[in-house]
Amino acid sequence: MALIFIMIALIGMVLIIIVARTHGSSNTKRVYVKSKNQLANNNKYILENSKKIEKIFDERYKELEPIKRRMLISVLVFFIALISVFIVKNEYYTYISLGLPLIILGISYYEYNTKSNKKFIEITKEVIHDYNNDLEYIPNSGFSSSEYALCHFPEKCDIFSSEDMITNSKNGFLFSDITIKSEYRDNDGDSHYTTEYEGSLARMYIKDVECKIFLGGINFRNYYTKDYVEVKFENDEFNDLFKAYTDNELLAYKILTPDVMEEFVNIKNDTYGDIDIRIINNKLYIRFLSGDGFDSSALTKNEDRESLCKSIAVLEEVMKTMEKVKKIIDNKNDN
Amino acid sequence: MDGKILIIIGVVILVILIVFVSIYNVLVEKRKKIDRNNALVDIYLKKRFDLIPNLVEVCKGYSKHEKETLEKVAELRSSFNSNPTKETTEELNKVYSSLIAIAESYPEIKASDNYLKLQKELTNVENEISASRRIYINSITSYNNVVMRFPSSIIASMFGFKKHNLPKYDYSDVKVEFK
Numbered sequence: 001m002a003l004i005f006i007m008i009a010l011i012g013m014v015l016i017i018i019v020a021r022t023h024g025s026s027n028t029k030r031v032y033v034k035s036k037n038q039l040a041n042n043n044k045y046i047l048e049n050s051k052k053i054e055k056i057f058d059e060r061y062k063e064l065e066p067i068k069r070r071m072l073i074s075v076l077v078f079f080i081a082l083i084s085v086f087i088v089k090n091e092y093y094t095y096i097s098l099g100l101p102l103i104i105l106g107i108s109y110y111e112y113n114t115k116s117n118k119k120f121i122e123i124t125k126e127v128i129h130d131y132n133n134d135l136e137y138i139p140n141s142g143f144s145s146s147e148y149a150l151c152h153f154p155e156k157c158d159i160f161s162s163e164d165m166i167t168n169s170k171n172g173f174l175f176s177d178i179t180i181k182s183e184y185r186d187n188d189g190d191s192h193y194t195t196e197y198e199g200s201l202a203r204m205y206i207k208d209v210e211c212k213i214f215l216g217g218i219n220f221r222n223y224y225t226k227d228y229v230e231v232k233f234e235n236d237e238f239n240d241l242f243k244a245y246t247d248n249e250l251l252a253y254k255i256l257t258p259d260v261m262e263e264f265v266n267i268k269n270d271t272y273g274d275i276d277i278r279i280i281n282n283k284l285y286i287r288f289l290s291g292d293g294f295d296s297s298a299l300t301k302n303e304d305r306e307s308l309c310k311s312i313a314v315l316e317e318v319m320k321t322m323e324k325v326k327k328i329i330d331n332k333n334d335n
Numbered sequence: 336m337d338g339k340i341l342i343i344i345g346v347v348i349l350v351i352l353i354v355f356v357s358i359y360n361v362l363v364e365k366r367k368k369i370d371r372n373n374a375l376v377d378i379y380l381k382k383r384f385d386l387i388p389n390l391v392e393v394c395k396g397y398s399k400h401e402k403e404t405l406e407k408v409a410e411l412r413s414s415f416n417s418n419p420t421k422e423t424t425e426e427l428n429k430v431y432s433s434l435i436a437i438a439e440s441y442p443e444i445k446a447s448d449n450y451l452k453l454q455k456e457l458t459n460v461e462n463e464i465s466a467s468r469r470i471y472i473n474s475i476t477s478y479n480n481v482v483m484r485f486p487s488s489i490i491a492s493m494f495g496f497k498k499h500n501l502p503k504y505d506y507s508d509v510k511v512e513f514k
Contacts, residue, residue, distance in 0.1 A: 232477070250466050
Protein backbone atom coordinates (compact mmCIF):
# COMPACT_ATOMS: atom_id res chain seq x y z
CA MET A 1 0.00 0.00 0.00
CA ALA A 2 2.85 2.34 0.95
CA LEU A 3 4.59 1.49 -2.33
CA ILE A 4 1.50 2.38 -4.33
CA PHE A 5 1.23 5.67 -2.46
CA ILE A 6 4.88 6.51 -3.20
CA MET A 7 4.44 5.69 -6.91
CA ILE A 8 1.33 7.84 -7.16
CA ALA A 9 3.11 10.71 -5.40
CA LEU A 10 6.04 10.43 -7.80
CA ILE A 11 3.74 10.48 -10.82
CA GLY A 12 2.02 13.51 -9.34
CA MET A 13 5.31 15.34 -8.92
CA VAL A 14 6.29 14.62 -12.52
CA LEU A 15 2.96 15.93 -13.73
CA ILE A 16 3.33 19.14 -11.72
CA ILE A 17 6.76 19.69 -13.22
CA ILE A 18 5.37 19.20 -16.73
CA VAL A 19 2.49 21.59 -16.13
CA ALA A 20 4.79 24.15 -14.53
CA ARG A 21 7.14 24.06 -17.53
CA THR A 22 4.33 24.65 -19.96
CA HIS A 23 2.82 27.46 -17.95
CA GLY A 24 5.78 29.82 -17.41
CA SER A 25 4.77 32.94 -19.38
CA SER A 26 6.92 35.26 -17.25
CA ASN A 27 9.97 33.04 -17.96
CA THR A 28 9.36 33.47 -21.69
CA LYS A 29 9.75 37.22 -21.45
CA ARG A 30 13.11 36.85 -19.70
CA VAL A 31 14.29 34.42 -22.42
CA TYR A 32 13.27 36.89 -25.10
CA VAL A 33 15.33 39.67 -23.54
CA LYS A 34 18.31 37.35 -23.46
CA SER A 35 17.80 36.63 -27.19
CA LYS A 36 17.68 40.31 -27.94
CA ASN A 37 21.06 40.85 -26.38
CA GLN A 38 22.60 37.91 -28.17
CA LEU A 39 21.34 39.03 -31.52
CA ALA A 40 22.16 42.68 -31.01
CA ASN A 41 24.67 42.72 -33.82
CA ASN A 42 23.09 40.62 -36.47
CA ASN A 43 19.32 40.66 -36.57
CA LYS A 44 17.97 44.07 -37.31
CA TYR A 45 14.48 42.79 -38.11
CA ILE A 46 14.01 41.19 -34.70
CA LEU A 47 15.31 44.25 -32.87
CA GLU A 48 13.07 46.64 -34.76
CA ASN A 49 10.00 44.45 -34.51
CA SER A 50 10.40 42.96 -31.06
CA LYS A 51 7.08 44.32 -29.80
CA LYS A 52 5.23 43.03 -32.87
CA ILE A 53 6.74 39.57 -32.51
CA GLU A 54 5.99 39.54 -28.78
CA LYS A 55 2.39 40.42 -29.63
CA ILE A 56 2.15 37.60 -32.21
CA PHE A 57 3.41 35.07 -29.66
CA ASP A 58 1.10 36.34 -26.92
CA GLU A 59 -2.00 36.32 -29.15
CA ARG A 60 -1.34 32.85 -30.47
CA TYR A 61 -0.49 31.33 -27.13
CA LYS A 62 -3.52 32.94 -25.48
CA GLU A 63 -5.58 30.33 -27.35
CA LEU A 64 -3.81 27.65 -25.37
CA GLU A 65 -4.76 29.17 -22.01
CA PRO A 66 -8.01 27.16 -21.57
CA ILE A 67 -6.13 23.88 -22.07
CA LYS A 68 -3.45 24.91 -19.59
CA ARG A 69 -6.13 25.81 -17.06
CA ARG A 70 -7.71 22.42 -17.56
CA MET A 71 -4.38 20.71 -16.91
CA LEU A 72 -3.79 22.71 -13.75
CA ILE A 73 -7.28 21.94 -12.46
CA SER A 74 -6.71 18.23 -13.19
CA VAL A 75 -3.52 18.27 -11.12
CA LEU A 76 -5.26 20.05 -8.21
CA VAL A 77 -8.17 17.64 -8.35
CA PHE A 78 -5.72 14.75 -8.38
CA PHE A 79 -4.06 15.91 -5.18
CA ILE A 80 -7.37 16.61 -3.47
CA ALA A 81 -8.49 13.12 -4.50
CA LEU A 82 -5.22 11.67 -3.21
CA ILE A 83 -5.86 13.16 0.23
CA SER A 84 -9.48 12.03 0.20
CA VAL A 85 -8.40 8.46 -0.60
CA PHE A 86 -7.02 8.17 2.97
CA ILE A 87 -10.30 9.44 4.39
CA VAL A 88 -12.73 7.38 2.28
CA LYS A 89 -10.63 4.19 2.12
CA ASN A 90 -12.62 2.52 -0.63
CA GLU A 91 -10.91 0.66 -3.53
CA TYR A 92 -13.35 1.75 -6.25
CA TYR A 93 -13.30 5.30 -5.00
CA THR A 94 -9.45 5.23 -5.14
CA TYR A 95 -9.38 4.07 -8.75
CA ILE A 96 -12.02 6.54 -9.92
CA SER A 97 -10.87 9.58 -7.96
CA LEU A 98 -7.21 9.18 -8.97
CA GLY A 99 -7.75 7.71 -12.41
CA LEU A 100 -10.16 10.31 -13.79
CA PRO A 101 -7.97 13.37 -13.15
CA LEU A 102 -4.97 11.48 -14.54
CA ILE A 103 -6.87 10.61 -17.70
CA ILE A 104 -8.07 14.20 -18.14
CA LEU A 105 -4.53 15.43 -17.48
CA GLY A 106 -3.10 13.02 -20.05
CA ILE A 107 -5.60 14.04 -22.73
CA SER A 108 -5.11 17.76 -22.00
CA TYR A 109 -1.35 17.39 -22.14
CA TYR A 110 -1.54 15.64 -25.49
CA GLU A 111 -3.94 18.29 -26.79
CA TYR A 112 -1.69 21.07 -25.51
CA ASN A 113 1.38 19.57 -27.11
CA THR A 114 -0.29 19.13 -30.50
CA LYS A 115 -1.87 22.58 -30.51
CA SER A 116 1.33 24.15 -29.23
CA ASN A 117 3.27 22.77 -32.20
CA LYS A 118 0.56 24.01 -34.58
CA LYS A 119 0.70 27.42 -32.93
CA PHE A 120 4.44 27.58 -33.35
CA ILE A 121 4.09 26.76 -37.04
CA GLU A 122 1.48 29.51 -37.41
CA ILE A 123 3.70 31.96 -35.54
CA THR A 124 6.72 31.04 -37.66
CA LYS A 125 4.71 31.50 -40.87
CA GLU A 126 3.42 34.86 -39.71
CA VAL A 127 6.77 36.16 -38.47
CA ILE A 128 8.64 35.04 -41.60
CA HIS A 129 6.01 36.47 -43.92
CA ASP A 130 6.11 39.69 -41.98
CA TYR A 131 9.93 39.74 -42.13
CA ASN A 132 9.85 39.34 -45.91
CA ASN A 133 6.61 39.18 -47.91
CA ASP A 134 8.16 36.96 -50.56
CA LEU A 135 9.17 34.25 -48.09
CA GLU A 136 6.98 31.31 -47.20
CA TYR A 137 7.46 28.75 -44.44
CA ILE A 138 6.44 25.17 -45.25
CA PRO A 139 7.18 22.91 -42.30
CA ASN A 140 6.87 19.47 -43.87
CA SER A 141 8.70 20.18 -47.08
CA GLY A 142 12.33 20.52 -48.14
CA PHE A 143 14.92 19.51 -50.70
CA SER A 144 14.52 16.32 -52.67
CA SER A 145 17.11 13.60 -52.27
CA SER A 146 17.88 13.75 -56.01
CA GLU A 147 18.72 17.44 -55.84
CA TYR A 148 20.88 16.81 -52.80
CA ALA A 149 22.69 14.00 -54.64
CA LEU A 150 23.60 16.38 -57.48
CA CYS A 151 25.65 18.45 -55.06
CA HIS A 152 28.08 15.56 -54.47
CA PHE A 153 28.61 16.21 -50.79
CA PRO A 154 31.22 13.85 -49.39
CA GLU A 155 29.23 12.04 -46.67
CA LYS A 156 27.72 8.66 -47.33
CA CYS A 157 23.99 9.16 -47.62
CA ASP A 158 21.61 6.25 -47.13
CA ILE A 159 18.82 8.27 -45.59
CA PHE A 160 18.19 11.87 -46.49
CA SER A 161 15.59 14.04 -44.81
CA SER A 162 14.80 17.68 -45.31
CA GLU A 163 12.06 19.74 -43.66
CA ASP A 164 11.14 23.16 -42.26
CA MET A 165 11.54 24.80 -45.63
CA ILE A 166 11.56 28.52 -46.27
CA THR A 167 11.16 29.48 -49.87
CA ASN A 168 11.02 32.50 -52.16
CA SER A 169 9.56 31.54 -55.50
CA LYS A 170 10.78 34.78 -57.15
CA ASN A 171 14.49 33.97 -57.01
CA GLY A 172 14.37 30.25 -56.33
CA PHE A 173 15.66 30.76 -52.79
CA LEU A 174 15.16 27.69 -50.67
CA PHE A 175 16.38 27.13 -47.12
CA SER A 176 15.83 23.93 -45.23
CA ASP A 177 17.12 21.73 -42.43
CA ILE A 178 18.76 18.54 -43.62
CA THR A 179 19.80 15.31 -41.94
CA ILE A 180 22.02 12.69 -43.53
CA LYS A 181 22.27 9.18 -42.13
CA SER A 182 24.34 6.25 -43.23
CA GLU A 183 23.70 2.59 -42.64
CA TYR A 184 26.15 0.17 -41.13
CA ARG A 185 25.84 -3.43 -40.11
CA ASP A 186 27.09 -4.80 -36.84
CA ASN A 187 28.69 -8.21 -36.29
CA ASP A 188 25.28 -9.86 -36.08
CA GLY A 189 24.25 -8.41 -39.43
CA ASP A 190 21.72 -6.02 -37.93
CA SER A 191 21.58 -2.66 -39.57
CA HIS A 192 21.98 0.56 -37.67
CA TYR A 193 22.02 4.18 -38.71
CA THR A 194 24.47 6.86 -37.79
CA THR A 195 23.97 10.58 -38.39
CA GLU A 196 26.63 11.76 -40.80
CA TYR A 197 25.48 15.35 -41.09
CA GLU A 198 22.87 17.60 -39.52
CA GLY A 199 22.58 21.16 -40.66
CA SER A 200 20.99 23.53 -43.14
CA LEU A 201 21.11 23.84 -46.89
CA ALA A 202 20.26 26.96 -48.89
CA ARG A 203 19.84 27.39 -52.62
CA MET A 204 19.44 30.30 -55.01
CA TYR A 205 19.22 30.56 -58.79
CA ILE A 206 21.92 32.42 -60.68
CA LYS A 207 22.09 33.27 -64.36
CA ASP A 208 24.04 31.71 -67.20
CA VAL A 209 26.35 29.40 -65.29
CA GLU A 210 27.11 26.20 -67.15
CA CYS A 211 29.71 24.53 -65.00
CA LYS A 212 30.21 22.89 -61.64
CA ILE A 213 32.28 24.36 -58.86
CA PHE A 214 32.78 22.63 -55.55
CA LEU A 215 34.14 24.52 -52.56
CA GLY A 216 34.85 22.73 -49.34
CA GLY A 217 36.81 23.17 -46.13
CA ILE A 218 40.51 22.46 -45.93
CA ASN A 219 39.79 18.79 -45.25
CA PHE A 220 37.59 18.48 -48.29
CA ARG A 221 38.82 15.81 -50.63
CA ASN A 222 37.89 15.50 -54.22
CA TYR A 223 36.01 12.27 -54.65
CA TYR A 224 35.77 12.73 -58.39
CA THR A 225 39.38 13.28 -59.49
CA LYS A 226 38.72 12.07 -63.01
CA ASP A 227 36.28 14.80 -63.92
CA TYR A 228 37.30 17.71 -61.71
CA VAL A 229 40.47 19.74 -61.36
CA GLU A 230 41.66 21.53 -58.25
CA VAL A 231 41.94 25.27 -58.77
CA LYS A 232 43.90 27.84 -56.78
CA PHE A 233 42.99 31.50 -56.93
CA GLU A 234 44.89 34.69 -56.34
CA ASN A 235 43.13 35.34 -53.02
CA ASP A 236 45.34 33.65 -50.39
CA GLU A 237 42.72 33.85 -47.65
CA PHE A 238 40.20 32.16 -49.92
CA ASN A 239 42.72 29.42 -50.76
CA ASP A 240 43.41 28.88 -47.05
CA LEU A 241 39.70 28.53 -46.21
CA PHE A 242 38.47 26.61 -49.24
CA LYS A 243 39.57 23.88 -51.56
CA ALA A 244 38.08 24.42 -54.99
CA TYR A 245 37.30 21.84 -57.63
CA THR A 246 35.69 22.41 -60.99
CA ASP A 247 34.96 20.77 -64.32
CA ASN A 248 35.80 23.96 -66.23
CA GLU A 249 38.68 26.11 -65.00
CA LEU A 250 37.91 29.11 -67.20
CA LEU A 251 34.27 29.29 -66.14
CA ALA A 252 35.30 28.87 -62.50
CA TYR A 253 37.53 31.93 -62.83
CA LYS A 254 34.73 33.79 -64.60
CA ILE A 255 32.35 33.13 -61.74
CA LEU A 256 34.72 33.27 -58.77
CA THR A 257 35.81 36.86 -59.19
CA PRO A 258 37.52 38.69 -56.30
CA ASP A 259 34.11 40.13 -55.16
CA VAL A 260 32.51 36.70 -55.02
CA MET A 261 35.48 35.18 -53.23
CA GLU A 262 35.35 37.98 -50.65
CA GLU A 263 31.67 37.20 -49.90
CA PHE A 264 32.45 33.55 -49.42
CA VAL A 265 35.38 34.36 -47.15
CA ASN A 266 33.14 36.64 -45.07
CA ILE A 267 30.44 34.04 -44.56
CA LYS A 268 33.04 31.40 -43.73
CA ASN A 269 34.58 33.67 -41.11
CA ASP A 270 31.13 34.27 -39.58
CA THR A 271 30.29 30.57 -39.43
CA TYR A 272 31.33 28.00 -36.87
CA GLY A 273 32.60 24.88 -38.60
CA ASP A 274 33.04 24.10 -42.26
CA ILE A 275 30.72 25.37 -44.90
CA ASP A 276 30.30 23.74 -48.29
CA ILE A 277 29.47 25.73 -51.37
CA ARG A 278 28.37 24.34 -54.69
CA ILE A 279 27.69 26.14 -57.94
CA ILE A 280 25.97 23.70 -60.22
CA ASN A 281 24.44 24.84 -63.48
CA ASN A 282 22.56 28.01 -62.55
CA LYS A 283 22.18 27.14 -58.88
CA LEU A 284 24.18 28.25 -55.87
CA TYR A 285 24.08 26.03 -52.77
CA ILE A 286 25.46 26.75 -49.33
CA ARG A 287 25.48 24.06 -46.67
CA PHE A 288 26.47 24.59 -43.05
CA LEU A 289 26.12 23.07 -39.60
CA SER A 290 23.25 24.38 -37.55
CA GLY A 291 20.90 23.32 -34.77
CA ASP A 292 17.22 22.59 -35.32
CA GLY A 293 16.42 25.81 -37.11
CA PHE A 294 12.68 26.21 -37.46
CA ASP A 295 11.76 22.81 -36.03
CA SER A 296 9.03 23.19 -33.46
CA SER A 297 8.78 19.61 -32.23
CA ALA A 298 11.97 19.61 -30.19
CA LEU A 299 11.26 22.85 -28.40
CA THR A 300 9.44 23.80 -25.27
CA LYS A 301 7.53 27.06 -25.25
CA ASN A 302 10.21 28.91 -23.31
CA GLU A 303 12.74 28.34 -26.04
CA ASP A 304 10.41 29.14 -28.94
CA ARG A 305 11.15 32.84 -29.19
CA GLU A 306 14.90 32.53 -28.72
CA SER A 307 15.10 29.74 -31.26
CA LEU A 308 12.98 31.62 -33.80
CA CYS A 309 15.10 34.74 -33.37
CA LYS A 310 18.31 32.78 -33.89
CA SER A 311 16.91 30.95 -36.90
CA ILE A 312 15.80 34.17 -38.58
CA ALA A 313 19.23 35.67 -37.88
CA VAL A 314 20.88 32.73 -39.62
CA LEU A 315 18.39 32.88 -42.49
CA GLU A 316 19.01 36.58 -42.95
CA GLU A 317 22.78 36.16 -43.01
CA VAL A 318 22.67 33.35 -45.55
CA MET A 319 20.11 35.13 -47.75
CA LYS A 320 22.10 38.37 -47.71
CA THR A 321 25.28 36.60 -48.80
CA MET A 322 23.56 34.62 -51.53
CA GLU A 323 21.80 37.72 -52.85
CA LYS A 324 25.09 39.60 -52.99
CA VAL A 325 26.80 36.74 -54.81
CA LYS A 326 23.85 36.40 -57.19
CA LYS A 327 23.91 40.12 -57.92
CA ILE A 328 27.63 40.06 -58.68
CA ILE A 329 27.40 37.01 -60.95
CA ASP A 330 24.19 38.11 -62.72
CA ASN A 331 25.46 41.63 -63.30
CA LYS A 332 28.67 40.29 -64.71
CA ASN A 333 26.76 38.06 -67.10
CA ASP A 334 24.38 40.84 -68.13
CA ASN A 335 26.82 43.65 -68.41
CA MET B 336 79.64 -3.67 -43.60
CA ASP B 337 80.97 -2.23 -46.88
CA GLY B 338 77.99 -3.78 -48.65
CA LYS B 339 75.54 -2.13 -46.28
CA ILE B 340 77.16 1.27 -46.71
CA LEU B 341 77.02 0.86 -50.46
CA ILE B 342 73.32 -0.02 -50.29
CA ILE B 343 72.58 3.02 -48.11
CA ILE B 344 74.54 5.30 -50.45
CA GLY B 345 72.71 3.76 -53.40
CA VAL B 346 69.30 4.36 -51.81
CA VAL B 347 70.20 7.96 -50.93
CA ILE B 348 71.38 8.62 -54.50
CA LEU B 349 68.20 7.02 -55.86
CA VAL B 350 66.00 9.21 -53.62
CA ILE B 351 67.90 12.32 -54.67
CA LEU B 352 67.51 11.36 -58.32
CA ILE B 353 63.78 10.80 -57.90
CA VAL B 354 63.38 14.18 -56.19
CA PHE B 355 65.50 15.78 -58.89
CA VAL B 356 63.45 14.31 -61.70
CA SER B 357 60.14 15.15 -59.99
CA ILE B 358 61.11 18.78 -59.51
CA TYR B 359 62.36 19.01 -63.07
CA ASN B 360 59.09 17.60 -64.37
CA VAL B 361 57.09 20.00 -62.24
CA LEU B 362 59.08 22.92 -63.67
CA VAL B 363 58.53 21.70 -67.22
CA GLU B 364 54.81 21.19 -66.61
CA LYS B 365 54.39 24.63 -65.06
CA ARG B 366 56.26 26.28 -67.91
CA LYS B 367 54.04 24.51 -70.46
CA LYS B 368 50.99 25.65 -68.51
CA ILE B 369 52.13 29.25 -68.83
CA ASP B 370 52.38 28.88 -72.60
CA ARG B 371 48.98 27.19 -72.76
CA ASN B 372 47.32 29.88 -70.70
CA ASN B 373 49.00 32.62 -72.73
CA ALA B 374 47.57 31.01 -75.85
CA LEU B 375 44.16 30.99 -74.19
CA VAL B 376 44.35 34.76 -73.63
CA ASP B 377 45.24 35.21 -77.30
CA ILE B 378 42.26 33.08 -78.34
CA TYR B 379 39.82 35.35 -76.53
CA LEU B 380 41.54 38.50 -77.70
CA LYS B 381 41.17 37.17 -81.25
CA LYS B 382 37.52 36.43 -80.56
CA ARG B 383 36.98 40.04 -79.56
CA PHE B 384 39.00 41.18 -82.51
CA ASP B 385 36.71 39.17 -84.82
CA LEU B 386 33.68 40.95 -83.41
CA ILE B 387 34.99 44.35 -84.52
CA PRO B 388 33.49 44.12 -88.05
CA ASN B 389 30.08 43.37 -86.50
CA LEU B 390 30.46 46.45 -84.35
CA VAL B 391 31.38 48.50 -87.40
CA GLU B 392 28.29 47.25 -89.25
CA VAL B 393 26.02 48.20 -86.37
CA CYS B 394 27.51 51.69 -86.13
CA LYS B 395 27.67 52.28 -89.90
CA GLY B 396 23.94 52.19 -90.49
CA TYR B 397 23.15 54.82 -87.86
CA SER B 398 26.00 57.21 -87.69
CA LYS B 399 27.05 59.39 -90.54
CA HIS B 400 29.08 61.66 -88.29
CA GLU B 401 31.67 59.15 -87.26
CA LYS B 402 32.83 58.43 -90.80
CA GLU B 403 36.42 59.17 -89.92
CA THR B 404 36.59 56.51 -87.18
CA LEU B 405 34.85 53.92 -89.33
CA GLU B 406 37.19 54.60 -92.22
CA LYS B 407 40.18 54.27 -89.94
CA VAL B 408 38.91 50.87 -88.76
CA ALA B 409 38.53 49.69 -92.36
CA GLU B 410 42.04 50.88 -93.15
CA LEU B 411 43.60 49.19 -90.13
CA ARG B 412 41.83 45.92 -90.83
CA SER B 413 42.95 45.74 -94.44
CA SER B 414 46.48 46.66 -93.32
CA PHE B 415 46.33 43.92 -90.68
CA ASN B 416 45.02 41.36 -93.18
CA SER B 417 47.86 42.02 -95.59
CA ASN B 418 50.59 42.39 -92.94
CA PRO B 419 49.64 41.45 -89.42
CA THR B 420 51.92 43.19 -86.92
CA LYS B 421 51.74 43.77 -83.20
CA GLU B 422 51.43 47.53 -83.73
CA THR B 423 48.42 47.13 -86.05
CA THR B 424 46.73 44.81 -83.54
CA GLU B 425 47.29 47.33 -80.76
CA GLU B 426 45.92 50.15 -82.94
CA LEU B 427 42.83 48.07 -83.74
CA ASN B 428 42.27 47.31 -80.07
CA LYS B 429 42.40 51.03 -79.31
CA VAL B 430 39.93 51.81 -82.06
CA TYR B 431 37.61 49.10 -80.66
CA SER B 432 36.94 51.17 -77.55
CA SER B 433 36.23 54.22 -79.76
CA LEU B 434 33.61 52.16 -81.62
CA ILE B 435 31.95 51.23 -78.35
CA ALA B 436 31.90 54.87 -77.33
CA ILE B 437 30.21 55.74 -80.65
CA ALA B 438 27.58 53.04 -80.16
CA GLU B 439 26.89 54.13 -76.59
CA SER B 440 26.40 57.75 -77.56
CA TYR B 441 23.64 57.06 -80.10
CA PRO B 442 20.36 55.91 -78.46
CA GLU B 443 19.14 54.42 -81.77
CA ILE B 444 22.14 52.12 -81.89
CA LYS B 445 21.86 51.18 -78.21
CA ALA B 446 18.23 50.18 -78.63
CA SER B 447 18.73 48.11 -81.79
CA ASP B 448 18.40 44.31 -81.58
CA ASN B 449 21.67 43.75 -83.38
CA TYR B 450 23.55 45.91 -80.95
CA LEU B 451 21.93 44.26 -77.93
CA LYS B 452 22.95 40.82 -79.19
CA LEU B 453 26.43 42.07 -79.94
CA GLN B 454 26.67 43.70 -76.52
CA LYS B 455 25.94 40.38 -74.84
CA GLU B 456 28.61 38.65 -76.93
CA LEU B 457 31.13 41.36 -76.21
CA THR B 458 30.38 41.21 -72.46
CA ASN B 459 30.92 37.49 -72.55
CA VAL B 460 34.21 37.90 -74.38
CA GLU B 461 35.38 40.57 -71.94
CA ASN B 462 34.63 38.22 -69.02
CA GLU B 463 36.48 35.42 -70.78
CA ILE B 464 39.49 37.64 -71.43
CA SER B 465 39.51 38.73 -67.79
CA ALA B 466 39.25 35.12 -66.53
CA SER B 467 41.92 33.84 -68.93
CA ARG B 468 44.28 36.64 -67.87
CA ARG B 469 43.79 35.73 -64.23
CA ILE B 470 44.55 32.09 -65.03
CA TYR B 471 47.64 33.15 -66.97
CA ILE B 472 48.91 35.37 -64.13
CA ASN B 473 48.25 32.61 -61.57
CA SER B 474 50.18 30.09 -63.65
CA ILE B 475 53.15 32.50 -63.85
CA THR B 476 53.02 33.11 -60.08
CA SER B 477 52.88 29.39 -59.40
CA TYR B 478 55.85 28.74 -61.73
CA ASN B 479 57.89 31.58 -60.21
CA ASN B 480 57.23 30.21 -56.72
CA VAL B 481 58.76 26.87 -57.70
CA VAL B 482 61.71 28.52 -59.50
CA MET B 483 62.58 30.72 -56.54
CA ARG B 484 62.11 28.24 -53.68
CA PHE B 485 64.83 26.03 -52.32
CA PRO B 486 65.75 23.28 -53.37
CA SER B 487 63.88 23.60 -56.69
CA SER B 488 65.79 26.85 -57.35
CA ILE B 489 69.02 24.81 -57.67
CA ILE B 490 67.52 22.55 -60.31
CA ALA B 491 65.90 25.53 -62.05
CA SER B 492 69.21 27.36 -62.36
CA MET B 493 71.00 24.17 -63.53
CA PHE B 494 68.55 23.69 -66.41
CA GLY B 495 67.96 27.31 -67.34
CA PHE B 496 64.47 27.77 -65.87
CA LYS B 497 64.19 31.49 -65.26
CA LYS B 498 61.64 33.60 -63.47
CA HIS B 499 58.82 34.67 -65.79
CA ASN B 500 57.77 38.29 -65.80
CA LEU B 501 54.18 39.11 -65.03
CA PRO B 502 52.41 40.69 -68.01
CA LYS B 503 51.52 44.36 -67.92
CA TYR B 504 48.06 45.06 -69.23
CA ASP B 505 47.08 48.52 -70.36
CA TYR B 506 43.48 48.41 -69.17
CA SER B 507 42.59 51.91 -70.25
CA ASP B 508 42.28 50.99 -73.91
CA VAL B 509 41.13 47.41 -73.50
CA LYS B 510 38.46 47.01 -70.83
CA VAL B 511 35.18 48.55 -71.84
CA GLU B 512 32.15 49.06 -69.63
CA PHE B 513 28.70 49.06 -71.15
CA LYS B 514 26.29 51.57 -69.67
